Amino acid sequence: MYICFFLNTIENSMSLVIFLSCILINWVNCERLQSLDVSSYKLQLTFNDDTFYQEPYEFMGYAQIKLVVRGTYTTDLKMHAAHDFIKIHQIFLDDTALTEFNIDESTDILTIEGSKDISKDIYGVTLYINYTSRLSTDDMYGLYRTSFETSEGIKYFALSQFAPNFARRVFPCFDEPTFKTTYQLYVSYTPGIDILFDTDGSVVDTSDIIDSDDAYETVLFKTTRKLSTYMIGIGLFHKNEFSCNTGENITSTGGVYRVCSRIGTESVRSWAVSVGPSLVKQLVNFTNFIYHDKMDVLAVPHLPVIAEENWGLVTARESSLLLSNDDSSALDMGKIAMTMSFEFAQMWFGNVATPEWWSICYVSKGLATYMQYLITHLVNFTNSEQELS
Numbered sequence: 001m002y003i004c005f006f007l008n009t010i011e012n013s014m015s016l017v018i019f020l021s022c023i024l025i026n027w028v029n030c031e032r033l034q035s036l037d038v039s040s041y042k043l044q045l046t047f048n049d050d051t052f053y054q055e056p057y058e059f060m061g062y063a064q065i066k067l068v069v070r071g072t073y074t075t076d077l078k079m080h081a082a083h084d085f086i087k088i089h090q091i092f093l094d095d096t097a098l099t100e101f102n103i104d105e106s107t108d109i110l111t112i113e114g115s116k117d118i119s120k121d122i123y124g125v126t127l128y129i130n131y132t133s134r135l136s137t138d139d140m141y142g143l144y145r146t147s148f149e150t151s152e153g154i155k156y157f158a159l160s161q162f163a164p165n166f167a168r169r170v171f172p173c174f175d176e177p178t179f180k181t182t183y184q185l186y187v188s189y190t191p192g193i194d195i196l197f198d199t200d201g202s203v204v205d206t207s208d209i210i211d212s213d214d215a216y217e218t219v220l221f222k223t224t225r226k227l228s229t230y231m232i233g234i235g236l237f238h239k240n241e242f243s244c245n246t247g248e249n250i251t252s253t254g255g256v257y258r259v260c261s262r263i264g265t266e267s268v269r270s271w272a273v274s275v276g277p278s279l280v281k282q283l284v285n286f287t288n289f290i291y292h293d294k295m296d297v298l299a300v301p302h303l304p305v306i307a308e309e310n311w312g313l314v315t316a317r318e319s320s321l322l323l324s325n326d327d328s329s330a331l332d333m334g335k336i337a338m339t340m341s342f343e344f345a346q347m348w349f350g351n352v353a354t355p356e357w358w359s360i361c362y363v364s365k366g367l368a369t370y371m372q373y374l375i376t377h378l379v380n381f382t383n384s385e386q387e388l389s
Contacts, residue, residue: 243266
C-alpha cells in the first residue's frame with residue numbers, strides 16, 4: 001500500500017530525494033498507524049471581523065482529542081499541525097501539562113515530548129490543545145479567505161478545502177485517511193456571521209461558562225458520523241450575502257436539501273434544487289444505505305477544484321452548479337447533474353467506505369465516476385454524455 005503511494009509520487013514528477021524521505025517518514029509512522037486510534041474530536045473555533053479584514057487573519061482554536069493508545073505504542077505522540085499556520089499555546093494530556101513540543105517544518109509533524117510515559121499502557125487518554133491559526137490567503141487550501149465583488153464593494157468570506165491533507169492548517173490532527181472518527185464543532189463568532197458545517201447547528205447559551213464573552217454567539221453543530229479529516233467542510237459568511245433555496249427532503253425520514261449561493265443568484269439555482277434530491281434518492285435505492293443527514297450544496301465563485309464532497313456540505317464552483325436561464329441547454333443541465341452525482345456518490349464511496357491511504361483514492365473516484373453516469377441515467381435525464389455502454 002505504501003509502495004503504491006510512493007510510486008504514484010514518483011510518477012507525479014516528485015524528486016527521488018522526496019521519495020526516499022517519504023519512505024523514512026512513513027516507516028516511522030507505521031507504529032503510530034497500528035497502535036493508535038482517535039476516538040473523537042471536539043473543536044472550538046472563535047472568529048471575529050478581524051479574521052476577515054485584518055492581517056494576519058487569525059482565529060482562536062481549542063481541540064479536545066480522545067485517543068486510544070495501545071501498549072505497543074512506544075514513542076512520544078506524533079500528529080500533524082501546519083508549522084506556518086498553527087501556533088500552539090498549551091498542551092495537556094489528561095491533567096498533565098506538556099510544555100515540550102515542536103513542529104517539524106519539513107513534515108508538519110507535531111511531536112509532543114514527554115507523552116510516551118503518560119500514555120503507555122493507558123487505554124484512553126484525552127489531549128487538550130489551545131492554539132491560534134489563520135486563514136489561508138496565498139492559496140485556496142485549509143480554511144481560506146476569498147471574495148467576490150458587489151455594487152457595494154468587495155465582500156469576503158471563508159471556506160474550507162481540507163482534501164487531501166490541509167485540515168492540519170485549521171486544527172492539530174491525525175489526518176491520514178485511516179484515522180476516521182467523529183467531530184463535534186463549536187463556533188463562536190461576532191454577531192452578523194452565518195456558518196455552514198457538515199451537520200446542522202443551533203445557537204447555545206454560554207452565559208454560565210466562566211470567561212465567556214457576551215460579544216460572541218456560539219453555535220454547536222451535531223456530532224458527525226465517523227469521517228476522515230479531509231471530509232470536514234466549513235463556510236463562514238456575513239449575513240445577507242448568501243442565501244439558500246430548499247428542495248425536497250432527500251429521504252423518507254427527513255434530510256433537508258438546500259442549494260446555497262450569493263444573494264442575487266437565486267434564479268439560477270432552480271435546476272440544482274430540483275434535480276439534487278432525485279439523485280440522492282437513487283443512490284439510496286441503489287446502495288440500500290440511507291443517508292440520514294442534511295445535504296447543503298454551496299456554490300462559490302472560487303474553488304481549487306470543480307467540486308468537493310464534504311460530508312453534508314458539497315461545495316462547487318458557480319460555473320459548475322448554477323444554470324443560466326438565458327442560454328442553458330440539455331447539455332448544460334446534464335453536466336450539472338453529473339457533477340452533483342459524482343460528489344453525492346462519494347458520500348457513499350469515499351466518506352462512508354474510505355480508502356486507508358491517499359494512494360488508493362482512485363478506488364472511490366472510480367466508483368463515483370461509474371455512479372455519476374448510472375445515477376444520472378436512472379433519474380431519466382437524457383443526453384449523449386449519459387448513455388451507458
